[in-house]
Amino acid sequence: xxxxxxxxxxxxxxxxxxxxxxxxxxxxxxxxxxxxxxxxxxxxxxxxxxxxxxxxxxxxxxxxxxxxxxxxxxxxxxxxxxxxxxxxxxxxxxxxxxxxxxxxxxxxxxxxxxxx
Amino acid sequence: xxxxxxxxxxxxxxxxxxxxxxxxxxxxxxxxxxxxxxxxxxxxxxxxxxxxxxxxxxxxxxxxxxxxxxxxxxxxxxxxxxxxxxxxxxxxxxxxxxxxxxxxxxxxxxxxxx
Numbered sequence: 001x002x003x004x005x006x007x008x009x010x011x012x013x014x015x016x017x018x019x020x021x022x023x024x025x026x027x028x029x030x031x032x033x034x035x036x037x038x039x040x041x042x043x044x045x046x047x048x049x050x051x052x053x054x055x056x057x058x059x060x061x062x063x064x065x066x067x068x069x070x071x072x073x074x075x076x077x078x079x080x081x082x083x084x085x086x087x088x089x090x091x092x093x094x095x096x097x098x099x100x101x102x103x104x105x106x107x108x109x110x111x112x113x114x115x116x
Numbered sequence: 117x118x119x120x121x122x123x124x125x126x127x128x129x130x131x132x133x134x135x136x137x138x139x140x141x142x143x144x145x146x147x148x149x150x151x152x153x154x155x156x157x158x159x160x161x162x163x164x165x166x167x168x169x170x171x172x173x174x175x176x177x178x179x180x181x182x183x184x185x186x187x188x189x190x191x192x193x194x195x196x197x198x199x200x201x202x203x204x205x206x207x208x209x210x211x212x213x214x215x216x217x218x219x220x221x222x223x224x225x226x227x228x229x230x
Contacts, residue, residue, distance in 0.1 A: 032215050043120070043206060043221035044159075051216040090159065094215050103172055104219060106159040 002027045004093050006107035014115050019063075019078040021110045023091030026072065031093040033074040034104065035065055038088045047089075050074060061085070086114045119143050120222035122207050128228045129197055137192045137225045139207030145220075147171075147213045148190035150182060153204040153224070165190055166213050194227075202229045 007022040025031060032051050036044040048059025055067040061084075065076045074091060091107040120141045129135055141148065149172070150162040163182040164172035170182070179195040194201060204224045210217040 034218075036221075041223070043223045044208075045221070046218050049216070049218065088157065092159075103161050103164070109157045109159075 002031060002093055002095055002105050004091050004105050004107040006089075006091050006110050008110055009108060010111045010113065012113040012115065013081045015083055016080050019076070019081045019085065019112065021076040021089050021091075021112065023065075023074045023076065023107055024072050025074065025091075025093045027093065027095065029095065030067075030069055031095050033065075033067060034092040034094070035059065035063070035074075035076050036090045036092060037061075038090065038109075040087070044090060047076070081112075081114045083114050083116065086112055088112070120207055120209055120220050122205075122222040122225050124225060125223065126226050126228075128230065130230055131197055131199060133197050134193070134195045135197060135227070136194070137205055137207075137227070139190045139192070139222060141188055141207075141209040141220070141222075143209055143211075143220060145209040145211050146187060147210045147217070148184065148187075149208040149210075149219065150190065150192050151206040151208060151221075153206060155203070159206070163190075163192075164213065171213060197227075197229045199229050202227055 003026045005024045034049045035047040048057045050057045050067045058064045063078045092104045123138045147166045149164045153159045165184045168184045181193045184190045206224045207222040208219040210219045
């Protein structure tokens with residue numbers, strides 16, 4: 001069965017510092033991978049996704065993530081945190097191979113706090 | 117224009133009641149989903165419909181019954197509400213249910229069962 005693990009339920013950084021949010025997946029077949037952001041009292045918004053091709057994926061708001069098959073990871077980074085980045089971030093995976101019918105498996109979420 | 121909308125935003129009710137949550141998308145998508153986010157923020161899919169047909173039905177109590185009157189709407193009816201049903205319910209839609217299709221989420225409905 002597929003699972004997604006986000007290391008660290010809370011991450012705190014200073015404004016201007018590097019943001020690193022960790023995500024690992026377990027799947028017999030490398031899945032398609034997604035990062036979503038949820039601002040308070042709002043729905044989830046797609047930040048970026050990896051399907052095929054280049055393993056370094058750039059998303060909105062200056063975020064990027066790198067798919068590393070050997071490490072079964074898809075960590076999210078941003079070089080310089082901004083106060084507006086404070087939110088909860090979810091990593092998600094979808095099984096490749098046409099049997100998932102769109103089903104996304106989510107990690108537990110990581111709350112990012114940005115200090116002035 | 118809101119792409120995926122849900123009503124109501126908040127729902128407070130007593131145990132044993134029956135309630136419905138409505139979802140509408142104006143993106144022209146063929147596939148819609150219901151997710152449940154529990155108190156620990158864990159998100160899990162419940163149902164998915166494609167062109168009004170059920171394609172995903174996770175292990176959900178049969179007190180939960182989704183209904184899709186047309187491609188743009190997917191409503192969730194819950195019978196005999198229990199305390200454990202308290203959660204945030206998110207509706208989502210995607211162009212299709214392909215592996216790379218992006219899902220667009222609604223703002224969520226916070227259900228509190230007393």
